[in-house]
Amino acid sequence: QKEVEQNSGPLSVPEGAIASLNCTYSDRGSQSFFWYRQYSGKSPELIMSIYSNGDKEDGRFTAQLNKASQYVSLLIRDSQPSDSATYLCAVSSSGGSYIPTFGRGTSLIVHP
């Protein structure tokens, strides 16, 4: 069974700091990796996708992928209180079911 593991948190960081969110996955055949943000009472929204080993940057967000270690992370630089949300890691495989498997999410709290 494919598993995606995240620390549920909460992860509390001060405003302006770097928030680091981590995710591990069990399926070595995984090819696509995603980070979704979910504000309380709202539905998830895609913020980052990454498909190759290494880093991918988009504004204040950086996704990092290490397939050998089966590890994907999301860094949020200059964290803002508006970044406070639950961050869901999602992983999908090629060759058949590309539907992503979601982790339980990490709650991030950015305090002023």
Place this chain on the structure above:
Amino acid sequence: SAVISQKPSRDICQRGTSLTIQCQVDSQVTMMFWYRQQPGQSLTLIATANQGSEATYESGFVIDKFPISRPNLTFSTLTVSNMSPEDSSIYLCSANEGTGGLGGELFFGEGSRLTVL
């Protein structure tokens, strides 16, 4: 990106009744999905809604309990049948972008929060 309208946004239902949730996308999409999210939990895939054919259900979910329709590329419904308090949850409609999407990059409706008494 495309927008999903989902209704009802919330409802309070009596045990033993059924409720149908509607999901409308403002553009044609290849794949539509139905997820359930219980408080503090992640997203659990109920089924993939296939256009013109029967839905594909995940382990633990059956058609008699969660019948799904997908009459075209922009619309789907999920019915929660013979509800019990254990069905109280948020139900989310989801789709991938465009008709050629490979999945994974999903967008979601606002969800339907069901409470069963």
